[in-house]
Amino acid sequence: MKQFSYIGYLEHKIEHDDLTDKVMSLKEKYDKGEKALFSEVSSLLKDWLTNHILGTDKKYTPFFNSKGIY
C-alpha cells in the first residue's frame, strides 16, 4: 500500500493496529488465567471477517488491479 501510495493506507493500518491491540488484550486476559474467552474471540473474528476482510479489504481491489496486481 505504501509502495503504491494507496490513499486509504492510514485508515487501513489503523484497523490492523486496532485488531492487534484487541488480540494482545485477549492474550493478556488469557495469560492472567481468564480462559473463558470463546465469546470474545468469536465476536472479534466475526467482526474482522465481515467488516474488515469483506468490507475494507475489498475496497482496494480495483486500485491494485489498476496497478497490475491481482
Ligand SMILES: [Fe+2]
Ligand atoms: Fe486489511
